[in-house]
Amino acid sequence: MLRTLLWKEWRQLRQLRWVGAGLGALLPMVALFAPRAARHGWVPFVGTTDPYSANEILLEALPLALGLGLWPLIALLMTAQAFSGDRASGTESFLLERPVSRTRMWVARTLASFGSTWLVVTVSFLIWLGITAMATKTASGRWSFAFEGLLGVGPLATAACLLGGMIAASILNAPLAALLLGVVLVMVPVFIASTLAEWFSLATLADLPVGLFIPALLLVAYPLASWVATCRGEPAGRGRIFRGTTTIAAGVLVVGLVFVASAPTAVRALAKRLDHGADLSPSPAGPSACFGSSRQDSGGWIVDLETGDRIHFLAPPFWQARWSGDGSRMAVVTMSGPLGSSRSTIRIEFYDAQGRAAGRALRYDETTWTYRVRWAGDRLLLHEATVDTVKVEPETFRLRVYDPDTGESRSADAPGYLQMSGLVGPTTDGRIFAVILEAEDRDKDKDDGKRGSRYGLYPVDLETGEIASEPLLEDVGQAWAAEEALSPSGRYWILDRRAGRGEPRPILDLESGEEIAVEGLVRQARWLNGDVLFWFDTVGSERRLVTVEPGGTPKVLRSWSDLGVGLQVSPDRERLLVTAFRDLETQSEIVLEQQIDQTWVFDPTDDRWTELTSWPAHPYKGSAYATTWAGPRTLARTGPRVLAFESLERPGEFIPVIGSLDD
Amino acid sequence: MSRPAVVWEGVKRRFGRTVALAGLDLAVEPGTVMGLIGRNGAGKTTALRLAHGILFPDAGRIRVLGLDPVNDGLEVRSRVSLLTEESSLYPWMTVHEILRFGAGLHPHWDRDLADGLAKRLDLETSARISTLSRGTRAKVALVLAVACRPRLLLLDDPTAGLDPLVRREVLEGVLEAVPSEGGAVVYASHLVHDVERVADHVAVLDRGHLRLHGALEGIKDRIRKVTAVFEDGAPGGLSLPGTIDSRAEGRVLTVVAEGVNGDLDHSLRSLGAREVEVEPISLEEILVACLRQGGDRESEVEHA
Numbered sequence: 020m021l022r023t024l025l026w027k028e029w030r031q032l033r034q035l036r037w038v039g040a041g042l043g044a045l046l047p048m049v050a051l052f053a054p055r056a057a058r059h060g061w062v063p064f065v066g067t068t069d070p071y072s073a074n075e076i077l078l079e080a081l082p083l084a085l086g087l088g089l090w091p092l093i094a095l096l097m098t099a100q101a102f103s104g105d106r107a108s109g110t111e112s113f114l115l116e117r118p119v120s121r122t123r124m125w126v127a128r129t130l131a132s133f134g135s136t137w138l139v140v141t142v143s144f145l146i147w148l149g150i151t152a153m154a155t156k157t158a159s160g161r162w163s164f165a166f167e168g169l170l171g172v173g174p175l176a177t178a179a180c181l182l183g184g185m186i187a188a189s190i191l192n193a194p195l196a197a198l199l200l201g202v203v204l205v206m207v208p209v210f211i212a213s214t215l216a217e218w219f220s221l222a223t224l225a226d227l228p229v230g231l232f233i234p235a236l237l238l239v240a241y242p243l244a245s246w247v248a249t250c251r252g253e254p255a256g257r258g259r260i261f262r263g264t265t266t267i268a269a270g271v272l273v274v275g276l277v278f279v280a281s282a283p284t285a286v287r288a289l290a291k292r293l294d295h296g297a298d299l300s301p302s303p304a305g306p307s308a309c310f311g312s313s314r315q316d317s318g319g320w321i322v323d324l325e326t327g328d329r330i331h332f333l334a335p336p337f338w339q340a341r342w343s344g345d346g347s348r349m350a351v352v353t354m355s356g357p358l359g360s361s362r363s364t365i366r367i368e369f370y371d372a373q374g375r376a377a378g379r380a381l382r383y384d385e386t387t388w389t390y391r392v393r394w395a396g397d398r399l400l401l402h403e404a405t406v407d408t409v410k411v412e413p414e415t416f417r418l419r420v421y422d423p424d425t426g427e428s429r430s431a432d433a434p435g436y437l438q439m440s441g442l443v444g445p446t447t448d449g450r451i452f453a454v455i456l457e458a459e460d461r462d463k464d465k466d467d468g469k470r471g472s473r474y475g476l477y478p479v480d481l482e483t484g485e486i487a488s489e490p491l492l493e494d495v496g497q498a499w500a501a502e503e504a505l506s507p508s509g510r511y512w513i514l515d516r517r518a519g520r521g522e523p524r525p526i527l528d529l530e531s532g533e534e535i536a537v538e539g540l541v542r543q544a545r546w547l548n549g550d551v552l553f554w555f556d557t558v559g560s561e562r563r564l565v566t567v568e569p570g571g572t573p574k575v576l577r578s579w580s581d582l583g584v585g586l587q588v589s590p591d592r593e594r595l596l597v598t599a600f601r602d603l604e605t606q607s608e609i610v611l612e613q614q615i616d617q618t619w620v621f622d623p624t625d626d627r628w629t630e631l632t633s634w635p636a637h638p639y640k641g642s643a644y645a646t647t648w649a650g651p652r653t654l655a656r657t658g659p660r661v662l663a664f665e666s667l668e669r670p671g672e673f674i675p676v677i678g679s680l681d682d
Numbered sequence: 683m684s685r686p687a688v689v690w691e692g693v694k695r696r697f698g699r700t701v702a703l704a705g706l707d708l709a710v711e712p713g714t715v716m717g718l719i720g721r722n723g724a725g726k727t728t729a730l731r732l733a734h735g736i737l738f739p740d741a742g743r744i745r746v747l748g749l750d751p752v753n754d755g756l757e758v759r760s761r762v763s764l765l766t767e768e769s770s771l772y773p774w775m776t777v778h779e780i781l782r783f784g785a786g787l788h789p790h791w792d793r794d795l796a797d798g799l800a801k802r803l804d805l806e807t808s809a810r811i812s813t814l815s816r817g818t819r820a821k822v823a824l825v826l827a828v829a830c831r832p833r834l835l836l837l838d839d840p841t842a843g844l845d846p847l848v849r850r851e852v853l854e855g856v857l858e859a860v861p862s863e864g865g866a867v868v869y870a871s872h873l874v875h876d877v878e879r880v881a882d883h884v885a886v887l888d889r890g891h892l893r894l895h896g897a898l899e900g901i902k903d904r905i906r907k908v909t910a911v912f913e914d915g916a917p918g919g920l921s922l923p924g925t926i927d928s929r930a931e932g933r934v935l936t937v938v939a940e941g942v943n944g945d946l947d948h949s950l951r952s953l954g955a956r957e958v959e960v961e962p963i964s965l966e967e968i969l970v971a972c973l974r975q976g977g978d979r980e981s982e983v984e985h986a
Contacts, residue, residue, distance in 0.1 A: 023786030031774070110770045115736050117787045118760035253738045254755065255731065 021123050024114075028101055028131035035100055036135050039093040043143020046084060047150040050076040077151040082165040085143060086173025091180040094136045095201045098184030099194035101132035102245070106192045106256075121250040129242070133181055140177060144169055179205045182241040189245040190263035204241065204267075208234035211271070215278060221289075221316050221335045222282035222359025229285045229359075233278045240270025282358035286334060290318035291677050296645050296657040301590040304346030305650045307372040310662065310676075311337065316361070320676075321349065321374040324650045327664050327674035331374025336361050342590075343394040344445065348377050350399055350423070352389050365389060367399070369423045378423025388413060391442045395451055395481045398422050402442055402453075403430070418453065418484040431485040443476065443502050446509030447548070453477045453486050454501045474498040476505075476512070492527060506550040507592055511535075511569050513544060513552075526552075526569050535569050548592045551623060555584055564597065566623070576621070577628070591651035595621045598646060618646050620654070620667060632671045634658075685748050687712045687834050687866035688733050693742035695728055702728040704890035705742065710866050710883070715857070717881030717898070718870035719969055724887040726870035727766075730836040733868070734764045747833055760789055763832035765856070767839040769823030773812035777805050777822055781829075788830040795859075796829035803851060817848035824852050828859030835860050837869040841876055853880055874966040884965065886972045893972040894926075898965070905971075907963040908937040908946060910955035922949050927971035938963060938971035 054073045105111040114124055147169070184201035191197040215230025222229045248263035293312050298319075300309040307330065311319025318335040322328065333340075334355035342349045349370050356363035364385065369378030381401075383389065391402035399421045404413035419430035433455070444451035457473045475490030494501070496515025504513040512527045514534070526535040537552075544554035553566045553576075563578040564586075579599050587596040597619045618631040634646050634656045644658035652667040661678035665671070686709040693706045703725045710716040718726050731737040732744055735751030735758045744751055751758045771780055781800065785791040800807065803821040811819065820840060827835065835856060841849040857880060860867050871877050877884060878898065885895035894901065905926065910916070916935035922928065924939040924946065935955070939946055950958050963971075 020787060023783060026786075027772070027783060031772075108773075109768075110772050112736070112766075113770045113772065114787070116734065116759065116764045117784070118756045118789065119787050120756060254736045257738070 020119065021127060024119070024123055024127035025130055028127045029135070031104065032097055032100060032131055032135045035093070035096055036139055039089070039096075039135075039139035040142045042089055043085070043139060044146045046081060046089065046143075047077060047147050050081050051150065051154055074155045077147070077155055078162065078165045081147060081151075082168035082173070085147060086168045087176055089143065090136070090140050090173050090177040091205075093139050094132075094177045094180035095184040095187075095198045096194075097132040097136045098181055098201065099188045099197040101128040102185055102188030102249070103192055103194050103197045107194055115254045121254065122246070125246055125250050129185065132185065136177065136181055140174070176205075179208075179238055182238045183207075186241040186245040186248070186263060186267065189248040190260045207271075208237040208274075211237070211274065218362060219278075219282055219359040221318075221355075221361050222285040223289055224285050229281055230278055233281065234274050236274050236277060237267075237270045240267060240273065244270065279358060286318055286359045287332060289314075289316075290320070290332070290335070291660070292317065293657065293660050293662060293677060295643060296659065297655060297662045297677070299647055299649055299655050299657075300340035300342065300349070301648045301650050301653075301655075302342035302346035302349070302372070303344055303590040303592075303651065304342075305372075305653070306346065307349075307374075308649045308653070308655070309333070309340040309342075309349055309351070310649075310655070311335075311340070318355075321370055321372075322649075322664075322676055324653045324664060324666075325674075327676040329676065331370060335359070339389075339392045341392050341394060343397070347371060348394075348423070350378075350392055350394070352392060367392070367401070367421075379426035381421055381423075381426075381428070393442050393445065393451055395420070395445055396449055397424065398481065400442065400451055400479065400481065400484070418479060418486060420481060420484040429483050431480075431483055433486055441499060441502050442479075443505045444509070446505070447507050448509065449481070450509050451479045451481060452491065452505070452509075453479050454498050455486070455490070456498055472496070472498055474501065476501070491529060503545065506546045506552075506569075507548050508550050511546075511550055513540065528569065537567055537569075538573055539565060540567070540573075543586070545586055545588045545595070546592065547588060547595070547623060553586060553595060555586065564621075576626075587648055589648050589651055593651065594623065596646065596648060596654065597621055629667065629670060631665070684712050684864075686710060686745070687714075687747060688868060689743075689745045690729060690733070691743045691745075693729070693732060693739045693744055695725075695732060695737060695740050697728075701890045703732070703739075706887075706890070706892055708885055708892055708895060710868055712864045712866050714883050715867040715869060715881045717877035717884040718868055718887060719872065719874055719877050719884060720870075720887035721872060721973060723889070724872075725890045726872075726887055727838050729887070730764060730838050730868060730870055733758075734762060734836055735759060736764075760830075761832060762834040762836060763827040763830060764836045764838065765823055765827040765840045767842045769819065769826070769840075771811045771819055771822060771826075774810070776808055776810050777814075778807035780811060780822065781807070781825065784826045784829070790830050792829050792831050795831065796825055799825045799829065799855065799859075803855070817844050820844055820848060820852055821855075824855050828855065832860070833865055835865075835867045837867060837871075839871045839873070842871070842873065849876065856880075874969055878965045886969055888973050894968070901968065902962065902965065904940050905938060905963055905968050906960050907967065908939060908950070909957075909959045909961070910935045910937070910950045911957040912954050913956055914954075917953060922946055926968075927974050938968065 051073055054076060180201060183204035184197070187200035187204055188194065188197035191200055211234040212231050215234065216228035219230050220228050244263045244266035247266045248259045252258045252262055290312060295313040297310040298313045302308055305324055307321050307323055309319060309321050311317065311333065316335045319333050319337070320329040321331040321333065323330055333351060333353070337351050337353040337355060340349055340351040350367055352365065352367050354361050354363050354365050365383040367381040367389070369376065369380065371377035386406050386408060388404045388406050389401055390404065393400045401419040401421060403417050403419055405415045406412065407414045416433040417430045418433065419428050421428040441454040442451055443454060455475050455477055473493065473495050475493045477490050478487040492512060494515050495517050510528065510530055512529055514525050514527050516524065523538060524540050526537055526540070528535060539556040541554050541556065544552050546552055551566060551568050553564065555562050556565055560581050561578050562582065562584045564576040564584070565573045566576055567573040582599045582601060585598040585600065589596065599617045618634065620629045620631065631646070631654070634644055647655050647657065649655035649664050654665045654667070656663045656665055656673060662676040663673040664676060665673055688710040690706040690708045693703050695703045706725070706729060718729065720726050728737060732739055733746050733751060735755035738752050746758050747761055749758050775783065781796055785793060785796065803825065805818065805821055805825070811822065814822065823840070837856060841852050844852065853876065856867065869877055869881055881898055883896065884898050884901060886893040912933050912935065915933055916930035918930045922937060922939065924941045926938045926940060928935060928937040947958050
């Protein structure tokens with residue numbers, strides 16, 4: 020019986036197949052001759068001086084016209100004719116009055132309309148291929164563009180139109196109205212996809228928002244809706260529209276539910292991906308740390324340093340995770356919304372070391388930006404700007420002191436003629452300073468790194484947020500790097516004075532006002548507690564780790580030949596992580612690939628060097644793997660899809676956090 | 683006792699705000715030809731399409747050859763044929779193709795019967811449906827309807843608009859096709875003479891209501907026209923026993939009544955009728971009387 024039905028449906032679409040194939044044959048012909056005619060000025064809208072070439076039309080315009088024009092149109096026409104043609108012509112009852120299963124009718128119509136469409140698609144593709152191959156001599160790149168359209172987007176659009184067209188024609192009697200409704204129904208998942216992708220852009224899979232492809236499920240609901248509309252209920256069709264639209268609505272609901280169910284998983288999966296390793300925010304006192312991917316849009320966790328357990332997920336996007344000095348609380352700036360949305364307003368949230376909310380969140384409106392966050396005891400010091408929302412640039416700057424326990428805050432505008440560049444501190448006695456550029460040098464800081472800018476270090480009143488009117492000191496150099504210049508106690512300042520790379524710098528004693536000359540001191544120097552300074556200097560091919568206490572004599576601690584070295588200060592400023600690496604590939608002074616050779620922790624209290632096991636276990640080409648601080652006495656070993664902790668108490672024993680160490 | 687070919691029990695069906703059937707109770711016994719008569723819109727087509735399982739009832743129950751057309755629609759349609767006034771034939775098919783197509787859809791298709799009937803009805807099998815006259819299309823539809831040897835044939839005014847010769851051919855073809863034992867025909871039409879020619883039972887439908895039903899001869903025997911002449915003008919608004927319809931014009935009162943006996947005569951004479959004449963009545967007149975009565979009732983309801 021199915022064969023009989025199929026014969027009828029196939030015959031009924033015969034005219035459409037001929038017309039479709041004819042159009043498919045005619046279009047390349049037109050493309051072939053139109054440019055020649057255009058040279059004689061016979062084709063409207065195409066100038067005679069620079070007419071399109073046959074190559075361009077055959078390889079660029081025609082694939083689009085076929086893939087996004089003719090084929091989808093044929094698909095809609097075929098389904099409209101197959102599913103509503105009989106109703107429109109009054110012959111529907113012939114089959115209904117016979118002992119024929121409506122499901123078989125539906126299957127026959129589906130097979131006939133789909134088969135006819137793909138036959139036209141194949142024929143017109145082959146005609147295009149033949150004519151284009153004969154008429155053009157062109158590079159393979161242009162062919163690939165055409166094939167992408169004709170073998171990729173075109174069939175997808177055609178399939179979508181077949182599915183949308185069959186439900187439209189199943190519920191409407193008029194084929195032309197069904198054709199238009201088919202277009203609308205094809206656009207529905209496209210609209211939902213673009214909306215979900217825009218609103219929930221951070222729920223991604225393979226770098227594509229999941230909201231972009233989950234609505235494709237709706238296309239699966241269309242044939243189901245078509246079947247329910249035509250094969251269920253009364254054969255004469257009462258309730259057909261209701262059944263069809265209800266099924267579509269159910270499909271939309273399913274799409275929504277699948278998205279709601281999958282988006283959080285996708286968000287977390289992306290956070291675990293760690294393509295370029297983890298970005299850690301270590302606590303100066305433990306017992307937890309916070310990490311996220313180096314991609315700001317991928318979320319992260321608060322993690323227990325001891326066990327490696329992920330305690331609390333921080334939805335993306337978040338940034339500036341900062342632990343208080345005692346490690347009891349963390350502040351984080353976030354714009355996260357549900358299901359991977361980043362359309363929420365900016366706010367600062369607070370968590371304790373166990374990942375529980377620990378303070379009143381501070382919410383901003385869209386006119387405020389937050390630049391810097393510093394803990395000052397139990398309160399938070401925030402560097403904010405009021406934004407011109409039209410120009411999208413900051414207008415005025417201010418400092419705010421926020422108490423997360425009470426939600427109270429005080430703020431004071433930064434002096435109008437100054438631009439704040441950074442916050443320095445807190446010092447061991449709790450002071451914080453603002454680095455402020457002088458007005459005429461604002462733009463030079465970023466333009467000319469060597470020349471630098473004039474800036475001042477201004478004490479900040481941590482009760483009111485007010486910035487002192489007079490600077491504690493003035494310097495000339497790169498203000499953005501000034502945050503490392505102040506010693507932990509706040510007594511010493513490494514002067515910049517526009518010193519070039521490798522040029523020595525003096526230290527300024529802020530108590531006495533004296534300048535202390537230090538031989539070989541460079542900008543990348545790091546302070547540890549007790550105001551002890553460490554830096555690397557270079558003598559020939561030798562790199563040396565040098566230390567000095569202001570006023571004392573520099574002492575070489577260790578040296579390396581033909582290796583690069585890196586220095587990281589522990590979050591409690593008690594010890595150093597020293598990494599020696601080999602540059603594998605450089606280009607114009609930019610290191611592209613490095614291989615880490617050795618890693619040590621140096622504890623200055625007892626001059627002890629602890630050599631760590633290699634990370635990764637096997638030498639690895641590339642700088643994707645890194646060792647960094649996760650806590651005062653815990654290291655983070657990180658790389659693509661992996662993060663592990665290593666306690667200094669138990670060196671060599673890795674605590675997995677993300678991924679497997681065996682990979 | 684044999685099972686009815688079709689039974690409608692309290693069947694109701696609406697189309698939007700229009701009531702097509704308002705609680706139809708009717709049974710068609712096997713071996714009978716039931717004439718279903720009524721005006722256009724009386725509910726005849728709806729009753730047949732409900733029996734064929736193409737429409738579903740809003741309320742009530744239908745049994746066709748013991749089957750439920752709602753749940754056993756395929757089985758019902760394999761045993762029951764529906765022949766309509768404007769049969770929906772595919773205009774692009776030839777007669778041969780549509781007969782072959784019909785054969786492919788029907789499990790009980792009798793090819794010899796179809797070929798024989800097509801030959802007898804002078805059907806040119808190579809002709810395209812779109813080129814056929816209305817009468818010839820009706821013949822094609824007839825072949826399609828009867829070649830599957832239905833146990834029950836539902837005819838929905840299949841001869842309306844056809845010339846008398848074709849009407850006769852079609853009706854004869856129908857009656858021949860239905861098995862003499864156990865088969866049944868329901869013939870819905872507003873052409874009373876056609877119905878009267880073939881039906882042995884009739885039912886009168888009006889605006890979804892069954893006004894009258896029974897064996898044709900019995901109805902004709904039961905219902906009579908009574909003409910009473912009064913001296914001073916016929917009285918109006920009378921309530922006489924068995925009255926279906928009554929009309930007073932001047933001194934003459936015409937009553938169509940069921941079960942006419944001495945009571946009516948006595949009643950009329952007691953009201954002052956000088957002459958009372960009782961005469962037989964045609965089916966068409968009975969139908970008109972029924973429909974007028976139904977119309978009056980509707981009007982009363984509407985005015986109430």
